[in-house]
Structures are given as structure tokens and as C-alpha cells.
Amino acid sequence: MSNSNDPGDRFDIDAPAIQAPTTDPTPEPFEVKFAARVDRLPPYMFGRINNSLYQKRRAGDDVIDLGMGNPSDPPEDVVIQKLQDAASDPGNHGYSKSNGIANLRREVAKKYARKYGVELDHESEIISCLGSKEGFSHMCLALMGPGDTAMIPSPYFPVHMYGVILASGNVVALDVADPDKFLRNVAYTCENLTPTPKILIVNYPHNPSSAVIEPDFFVEVVRLAKKYRFLVIHDFAYADVAFDGYMPPSFLSAPGAKDVGVEFTTMSKGYNMAGWRVGFCAGNAEMIRGLGTIKGYYDYGMFQAIQIAAIVALRETEEGVQRQSQIYQGRRDVLVSGLRRLGWEVEPPKAGMFVWAKVPEPWRSSMSTMDFAMRLLEEGNVAVSPGSGFGAAGEGYLRMSLVENEHRLRQAVRQIAKCLSQTPATAASGD
Numbered sequence: 001m002s003n004s005n006d007p008g009d010r011f012d013i014d015a016p017a018i019q020a021p022t023t024d025p026t027p028e029p030f031e032v033k034f035a036a037r038v039d040r041l042p043p044y045m046f047g048r049i050n051n052s053l054y055q056k057r058r059a060g061d062d063v064i065d066l067g068m069g070n071p072s073d074p075p076e077d078v079v080i081q082k083l084q085d086a087a088s089d090p091g092n093h094g095y096s097k098s099n100g101i102a103n104l105r106r107e108v109a110k111k112y113a114r115k116y117g118v119e120l121d122h123e124s125e126i127i128s129c130l131g132s133k134e135g136f137s138h139m140c141l142a143l144m145g146p147g148d149t150a151m152i153p154s155p156y157f158p159v160h161m162y163g164v165i166l167a168s169g170n171v172v173a174l175d176v177a178d179p180d181k182f183l184r185n186v187a188y189t190c191e192n193l194t195p196t197p198k199i200l201i202v203n204y205p206h207n208p209s210s211a212v213i214e215p216d217f218f219v220e221v222v223r224l225a226k227k228y229r230f231l232v233i234h235d236f237a238y239a240d241v242a243f244d245g246y247m248p249p250s251f252l253s254a255p256g257a258k259d260v261g262v263e264f265t266t267m268s269k270g271y272n273m274a275g276w277r278v279g280f281c282a283g284n285a286e287m288i289r290g291l292g293t294i295k296g297y298y299d300y301g302m303f304q305a306i307q308i309a310a311i312v313a314l315r316e317t318e319e320g321v322q323r324q325s326q327i328y329q330g331r332r333d334v335l336v337s338g339l340r341r342l343g344w345e346v347e348p349p350k351a352g353m354f355v356w357a358k359v360p361e362p363w364r365s366s367m368s369t370m371d372f373a374m375r376l377l378e379e380g381n382v383a384v385s386p387g388s389g390f391g392a393a394g395e396g397y398l399r400m401s402l403v404e405n406e407h408r409l410r411q412a413v414r415q416i417a418k419c420l421s422q423t424p425a426t427a428a429s430g431d
């Protein structure tokens with residue numbers, strides 16, 4: 001055996017030839033055992049809804065799908081055209097750079113300077129990801145290990161919880177609804193947990209609850225991070241989708257933010273490019289380097305034609321992004337006013353792609369949120385996400401995506417009204 005530090009060199013063994021068996025071994029069922037980390041994942045909460053949705057559609061039912069936050073409008077024409085041109089160039093079909101081509105990262109730096117007044121070095125402080133979810137989960141892998149704890153918002157977007165779990169970390173989930181309370185709970189957790197948490201994960205505008213914050217919030221986050229020495233990851237997926245003049249603040253615009261954390265952004269939502277898988281991580285150079293190290297082993301980066309078209313999207317389609325926000329705002333108004341007419345308690349979100357609605361009584365106290373969502377689907381042909389899919393704190397709520405047009409949203413409200421015209425008791429007795 002060699003003494004090299006390369007683990008591949010240490011097992012230079014010379015095994016004897018394999019003897020052919022004289023009798024066939026007794027056939028035993030061949031079992032595939034997953035790694036323990038897979039056993040830590042719960043059953044997929046949206047599986048029941050998705051199966052039923054799929055079957056209904058196969059049977060020809062017209063289901064109005066307010067389930068997933070999957071944009072249904074296309075990117076701007078100029079972006080699609082650029083993708084076609086770039087795909088026609090034979091030079092764009094090889095492996096690209098795992099951390100993204102420099103011009104794309106430069107364009108991200110320019111957007112941060114233009115929109116938030118934040119200066120970033122595109123070489124050391126920005127990395128491209130295969131969608132922000134990939135970047136986020138690999139950042140967890142770069143930073144977390146057994147015994148490490150992350151504080152996350154509750155209810156939670158599943159990868160905020162399971163990105164940490166898959167990295168063998170532990171989670172403390174803190175109520176996200178009231179930003180001041182959230183910050184108090186961060187400080188309290190740091191004072192009382194040993195060892196103190198390693199990471200704070202924040203996400204504003206928040207999915208699923210649509211909670212938002214003002215810039216002061218991040219000033220306090222940075223202060224607490226420095227005091228208790230935790231790292232910050234801000235998931236800023238809904239940076240570009242905001243209403244009524246509200247502008248979601250960037251974590252990186254808080255003084256000192258780059259000392260303690262990073263921010264993930266995406267082209268999935270505001271730019272309608274969800275299937276393209278283009279996301280970014282920006283901020284603390286050491287954290288970016290850690291993510292780059294993991295990504296260097298796992299992937300070869302995005303298809304270069306996509307990166308080139310993404311540059312055009314960032315450079316030339318800011319107006320389209322604003323127009324798209326207005327479209328979501330119009331849909332929000334239709335859905336919120338429709339639900340309120342039915343007597344639902346629902347606040348109009350200031351940003352993001354979701355209405356987070358309390359399940360109305362008497363349904364709320366007579367069935368689980370999952371069963372209620374199934375009822376809307378089975379009998380009303382409207383698919384929504386049960387709040388319980390975002391952890392126990394989401395029980396009693398539904399998340400409704402603004403991805404269908406205004407006409408379909410009005411129709412959805414009518415179908416919901418019809419399906420809830422019976423009380424739970426009469427519905428159960430079949431009257």
C-alpha cells in the first residue's frame with residue numbers, strides 16, 4: 001500500500017482470482033437500504049394532493065392549480081431569443097464554469113449596485129447556482145455538520161428545514177409572523193442553547209406566510225450575528241415580486257452584512273425563468289468559497305447558453321419584472337377580495353407569490369388542513385397547498401399561489417364557495 005494522501009492511492013491491493021461457485025447461492029431478496037439521512041426525511045406532504053391532481057387531470061377535469069409557486073407566464077421575448085441564438089453557437093455546448101461565467105456574475109453585481117446600493121466583487125463575493133435551492137442546500141452542506149444547529153423561520157419552506165437535516169444539522173424553528181418577536185427569539189435561543197446556534201436562516205418576503213420586514217430588521221440581524229457569532233443565510237427568492245410600492249430590502253444592504261452572511265437570489269420568480277435553474281449567492285467571500293468548493297465536486301455549472309440569456313434578462317428586462325409584479329398584484333386583489341366576500345380571514349400580501357389564508361370556521365376546527373385542501377380539490381377542482389406541508393405551525397392555513405390568471409382566480413373563488421356551501425356536518429353525513 002502507498003503512503004500517499006490521496007485516498008484513492010491507499011488501497012493498491014492485489015486480490016486473488018474469484019473462484020467460480022460450485023453450487024448456486026440460495027437466492028435472497030435483494031434489499032436497497034437508504035442512508036440514514038434519507039430516513040430522517042418525512043413523507044412528502046404534498047404527495048396526496050399532487051396524486052389526486054394528476055389523476056383528476058388525466059380524467060379530463062379542469063383543475064385550477066394554486067398549489068405550487070410555479071410561474072405560468074413566459075420570460076421576455078428578448079431573453080428567449082438570446083437563448084436560441086446562444087444555443088445555436090457550437091462554442092456554448094461544453095462544460096461551463098461551476099461557479100458561473102464572469103459576465104453573469106458581473107451583471108449580478110451591477111444589479112445589486114443599481115437596486116440596493118451594495119458593492120460586490122463578482123470574483124469572490126458572487127457565485128451562480130443551479131437555482132437558489134441547489135445553492136442553499138449545498139451551502140448547508142458546506143457549513144453544517146453533526147452537532148451544529150440552525151435557527152429557521154416557522155412555518156418553513158421545506159428546504160430551510162431539510163437542507164439542514166440532510167447536512168446532519170439540528171433545527172430550532174422560530175415563529176416568523178412578527179419580525180420583532182422573531183428577533184427576540186433569536187437572541188433568546190442564542191442565550192439559552194449550548195452550543196449556541198451556528199446559523200440563522202431568514203427568508204423575507206417569506207414563503208409560505210408572505211411576512212415581510214423593513215430594512216432595520218437586517219441591521220438588528222447583523223448586530224445579533226456579531227454578538228452571538230452565528231452566520232446568516234438570507235433566502236431572497238421573492239426579491240423582485242412586491243406590491244403597492246413596497247420594496248423588499250436586501251440583507252446585504254445592512255452595514256456589516258458581508259462580515260456575517262450571504263443572500264440567495266433567483267431568476268425563477270420575478271423573471272419567470274423557474275425551469276431554467278438560475279440562482280445566485282452573494283456576500284461573505286469565505287462562505288461563497290465554501291459553497292464553491294462543494295459545487296466544484298458536485299456540478300459543472302449551468303448550460304452556458306442559459307447563462308448568456310440570463311445576462312440579457314438581468315440587463316434588459318427590469319421593466320418586464322416590474323410588469324410581472326403588477327400582474328401578481330392584480331391577481332392578489334382578485335383572490336383576496338373574493339375570499340373575503342366568502343368571509344375568510346385573509347390579509348393582502350405586500351410581496352411574494354402567495355396568499356396565506358386562515359381556513360374558515362367551522363371547517364378549521366372540524367378537520368385537518370390537509371383534509372380541507374383535499375376537499376377543495378376533490379369537490380371544488382381547486383388545488384391549494386395545506387399549511388401543514390410547511391410544518392406544524394402552518395396547520396389551520398392554506399397557501400394559494402398567484403399563478404393562475406384573474407379570470408381563473410374568480411372561477412376558483414366561485415368553485416370554493418360552492419364546495420363549502422354545506423357545513424362540515426352535513427358534508428360528512430352526505431346530505
Ligand SMILES: Cc1ncc(COP(=O)(O)O)c(C=O)c1O
Pocket residue numbers: 069130131132133134157203206207235237265266267268274277278279
Ligand atoms: C423561499 C424560496 N426559496 C427558494 C426557492 C427555490 O427557488 P429556485 O427556483 O431558485 O431554486 C423557492 C421556490 O419556490 C422559494 O419559495
